[in-house]
Amino acid sequence: MAAADFLVTLAIFLALSSSFCYAYDVDPLQDFCVAVADNLTAVFVNGKICKNPKQVTPDDFLASGFNIPGNTNNSLGFATNMADANRIPGLNTLGLTVLRVDFAPNGVVPPHTHPRSTEIIVLLEGTLYAGFVTSNPRDNTKNRLFAKILKPGDVFVFPIGLVHFLRNVGNTKAMGIVAFNSQNPGVITIANSVFGTEPLISPEVLTKSFQLDKKVIDYLQSRF
Ligand SMILES: *[C@@H]1O[C@H](CO)[C@@H](O)[C@H](O)[C@H]1NC(C)=O
Ligand SMILES: *[C@@H]1O[C@H](CO)[C@@H](O)[C@H](O)[C@H]1NC(C)=O
Numbered sequence: 008m009a010a011a012d013f014l015v016t017l018a019i020f021l022a023l024s025s026s027f028c029y030a031y032d033v034d035p036l037q038d039f040c041v042a043v044a045d046n047l048t049a050v051f052v053n054g055k056i057c058k059n060p061k062q063v064t065p066d067d068f069l070a071s072g073f074n075i076p077g078n079t080n081n082s083l084g085f086a087t088n089m090a091d092a093n094r095i096p097g098l099n100t101l102g103l104t105v106l107r108v109d110f111a112p113n114g115v116v117p118p119h120t121h122p123r124s125t126e127i128i129v130l131l132e133g134t135l136y137a138g139f140v141t142s143n144p145r146d147n148t149k150n151r152l153f154a155k156i157l158k159p160g161d162v163f164v165f166p167i168g169l170v171h172f173l174r175n176v177g178n179t180k181a182m183g184i185v186a187f188n189s190q191n192p193g194v195i196t197i198a199n200s201v202f203g204t205e206p207l208i209s210p211e212v213l214t215k216s217f218q219l220d221k222k223v224i225d226y227l228q229s230r231f
Contacts (some may be wrong), residue, residue: 133181
């Protein structure tokens with residue numbers, strides 16, 4: 008192939024491939040693939056294996072109780088009620104999770120990421136300070152924070168993989184509905200994954216990484 012032909016082919020390929028739109032999760036190849044409970048499977052696949060469709064019932068697509076506020080009486084002051092593929096087996100392979108989140112006044116969802124999903128929140132009650140941080144810039148500038156004060160009716164997006172947080176800054180409780188474009192978004196809470204591992208990360212790694220005294224690291228490791 009001549010170089011010019013190759014470039015034209017490449018340009019067409021790039022144009023076509025960028026016009027395809029893939030969800031993060033694997034697309035279903037049948038009407039549904041209602042998940043078998045993990046404890047009943049002997050092999051693990053990417054996602055969950057399907058129930059015999061003849062044994063599938065309407066309840067496989069249902070979860071209830073999302074009208075009931077979660078109990079936010081805990082150290083962080085928030086509660087989630089999540090409908091993912093573990094809770095609604097019929098969500099398996101459909102690339103979707105939804106949850107209700109409740110906040111006590113001053114409640115915080117600490118900095119965390121979802122390795123497999125973008126997140127979008129619809130705030131229905133209260134006032135939240137919500138933000139996410141970009142990945143490390145290439146030019147040695149600081150990671151940028153994108154944050155907003157959310158009011159009822161506001162919708163805010165946390166792009167896939169980025170560290171983000173939420174805090175109730177109102178004097179009342181807050182409540183929102185959150186959606187993810189994965190049946191299993193996953194959560195990595197930054198503090199726990201650094202200071203609360205089992206076994207602990209060697210303090211030499213953390214003292215140098217965070218430029219902190221070993222006493223501070225020991226304290227942080229005792230807290231998570
Ligand atoms: C498997 O887990 C489900 C909940 O996911 C539970 O209802 C069921 O009793 C468990 N079955 C066995 C055999 O442990
Ligand atoms: C919150 O939890 C604490 C400790 O678990 C308990 O002592 C307290 O009564 C609870 N408060 C409410 C309002 O439920």
